[in-house]
Amino acid sequence: MKADQLLERKAVISGIGQSAVGRRLGRSDLDLTVEAALVAIADAGLSRDDIDGLSTYPGMGMGPGGFAGPAGPDVQDALRLKLNWHDGGGEGAGQIRAVMAACLAVAAGLARHVLVYRTVTESTAQGKGGRQALGGMGAMVGPGGGPPRMTGFLQWTIPFGAVSAVNWLAQVARRRMYEFGLTREQLAQIALNGRRNAALNPHAIFRDPLSMEDYLAARMISTPLCLFDCDVPCDGSTAVIVSHVDYAPDAPRSVAHVNAIGTALRGRPSWDQFDDMTTMAARDAAASMWERTELTPADVDVAELYDGFSILTMTWLEELGFCGKGESGPFVEGGERIALTGQIPLNTSGGQLSAGRLHGFGFLHEACLQLRGEAGDRQVAGPPEVAVVANGGGPIAGTMLLTRGRG
Amino acid sequence: MTASGPPFRLLPRLDDANRFYWTSGSDGRLRFQRCGRCRHYVHPPAPRCPYCLADALVPEVVSGRGVVHSFTVNMQQWFPDAEPYIIGLVTMAEQDDVRLTTNIIDTDADDMAIGMEVQVDFVAADDVWLPVFRPVVSGEPEPSREPAS
Numbered sequence: 001m002k003a004d005q006l007l008e009r010k011a012v013i014s015g016i017g018q019s020a021v022g023r024r025l026g027r028s029d030l031d032l033t034v035e036a037a038l039v040a041i042a043d044a045g046l047s048r049d050d051i052d053g054l055s056t057y058p059g060m061g062m063g064p065g066g067f068a069g070p071a072g073p074d075v076q077d078a079l080r081l082k083l084n085w086h087d088g089g090g091e092g093a094g095q096i097r098a099v100m101a102a103c104l105a106v107a108a109g110l111a112r113h114v115l116v117y118r119t120v121t122e123s124t125a126q127g128k129g130g131r132q133a134l135g136g137m138g139a140m141v142g143p144g145g146g147p148p149r150m151t152g153f154l155q156w157t158i159p160f161g162a163v164s165a166v167n168w169l170a171q172v173a174r175r176r177m178y179e180f181g182l183t184r185e186q187l188a189q190i191a192l193n194g195r196r197n198a199a200l201n202p203h204a205i206f207r208d209p210l211s212m213e214d215y216l217a218a219r220m221i222s223t224p225l226c227l228f229d230c231d232v233p234c235d236g237s238t239a240v241i242v243s244h245v246d247y248a249p250d251a252p253r254s255v256a257h258v259n260a261i262g263t264a265l266r267g268r269p270s271w272d273q274f275d276d277m278t279t280m281a282a283r284d285a286a287a288s289m290w291e292r293t294e295l296t297p298a299d300v301d302v303a304e305l306y307d308g309f310s311i312l313t314m315t316w317l318e319e320l321g322f323c324g325k326g327e328s329g330p331f332v333e334g335g336e337r338i339a340l341t342g343q344i345p346l347n348t349s350g351g352q353l354s355a356g357r358l359h360g361f362g363f364l365h366e367a368c369l370q371l372r373g374e375a376g377d378r379q380v381a382g383p384p385e386v387a388v389v390a391n392g393g394g395p396i397a398g399t400m401l402l403t404r405g406r407g
Numbered sequence: 408m409t410a411s412g413p414p415f416r417l418l419p420r421l422d423d424a425n426r427f428y429w430t431s432g433s434d435g436r437l438r439f440q441r442c443g444r445c446r447h448y449v450h451p452p453a454p455r456c457p458y459c460l461a462d463a464l465v466p467e468v469v470s471g472r473g474v475v476h477s478f479t480v481n482m483q484q485w486f487p488d489a490e491p492y493i494i495g496l497v498t499m500a501e502q503d504d505v506r507l508t509t510n511i512i513d514t515d516a517d518d519m520a521i522g523m524e525v526q527v528d529f530v531a532a533d534d535v536w537l538p539v540f541r542p543v544v545s546g547e548p549e550p551s552r553e554p555a556s
Contacts, residue, residue, distance in 0.1 A: 159417060160537070
């Protein structure tokens with residue numbers, strides 16, 4: 001495919017912003033979103049009057065408490081934005097589908113500067129409801145007064161107590177142990193690496209050292225996944241400004257160019273019917289991204305790979321081509337290859353396992369910081385020229401390849 | 408520990424598409440949709456055969472035999488005072504791309520292994536029969552596929 005046919009290359013990320021991030025902040029999702037948006041707009045050298053596009057994942061009340069973030073119209077109204085294009089939704093190539101949509105919108109001339117946000121208040125929501133908010137199934141009440149009945153995909157899992165993605169992905173981890181000989185000690189490296197990097201990130205939620213002994217002694221959630229294999233619910237909002245590439249020379253900061261996006265979903269869109277449980281949709285998203293670029297895995301300087309559960313990062317490492325299929329276990333052993341000074345620095349902010357579950361967008365924010373050379377104590381040397389961001393797990397996956405702007 | 412599944416089950420809502428499946432166990436038999444043209448089994452239930460697109464799907468009794476493709480022992484207390492229970496992913500003997508998320512019962516978690524042969528059983532609850540699986544005893548004959556009269 002010719003470069004001028006790749007519409008995502010008409011887009012850059014011209015500004016980034018993040019609200020306060022923490023546990024049980026007790027602030028509304030709209031309040032956090034406005035905070036992050038104003039930082040991102042200023043960072044891009046723009047005012048709110050310049051913002052003519054709005055996009056989010058998912059918005060509009062999807063999922064349990066604190067998951068969806070504010071609906072687009074609420075953010076539009078809070079900032080009194082005058083929009084030429086707006087979009088939101090929970091279906092698509094991972095959480096960063098909202099960024100991909102914005103890229104295509106600016107390429108199509110539907111908007112020039114799109115505010116894209118992802119906001120979570122899961123920590124506050126779970127704090128209020130306790131176990132019930134987390135899925136205290138015995139206490140749930142349906143429309144008729146009794147327990148609710150399950151529909152859609154959930155009817156195939158919830159009746160068997162497979163109530164959470166941790167249950168679904170624990171089976172992926174077990175299958176990987178069976179097929180590839182993955183060990184818990186290898187899997188631990190994702191959590192340990194994240195915590196080492198989080199110690200260098202002042203905004204990370206968990207910064208105390210985590211040892212292999214701590215990991216192996218942690219309580220099991222759903223075998224073989226333990227507490228430290230699961231990300232940390234938090235409150236926080238991340239916003240980015242997607243602008244037309246023509247704006248890059250005028251942007252006050254070095255922009256991140258969008259080199260390629262990966263959006264494919266070629267297997268069955270299901271947590272338990274996907275043909276290859278060891279890869280699931282990461283396989284298709286990664287393959288479709290590499291089909292759209294002349295860059296190769298060897299060109300990537302920093303990798304921000306989704307770690308809602310540690311096992312997902314292992315899958316992404318393989319499917320993005322940093323190691324062979326089934327080889328991520330030996331690849332991460334000892335942790336050197338994925339460290340800040342290693343062959344492929346991984347999840348440099350601490351990831352969702354230690355920095356907080358900003359649900360995909362935290363990785364995008366961190367990739368942009370790294371490309372600018374503004375990542376402080378955790379900055380990868382160089383600074384890096386090429387970063388990859390991967391979002392999602394199971395049948396949900398999207399990837400984005402970013403390159404450093406030239407000033 | 409002999410696993411028996413979660414202590415509390417949220418049940419599926421029955422509709423015209425899924426009713427045959429969730430009530431199939433009322434006669435002790437497991438059924439899937441099967442295409443009258445290309446003979447593929449289809450799960451979850453679909454309006455047409457997703458393989459050949461024929462409008463020819465009919466529920467058909469299967470052996471109820473399967474193989475454990477993967478499993479996990481849930482330890483998290485989603486339910487108060489829950490004992491650990493086994494969630495399994497079972498591939499049906501008739502067609503290896505038909506899988507069920509289910510519970511493995513009548514076995515110790517320490518005895519679980521991928522590749523284990525299992526046989527369907529049913530947990531009746533309200534108006535549904537949830538297919539769960541227990542290990543096949545060595546030498547156990549395959550059950551009849553004839554619906555009980």
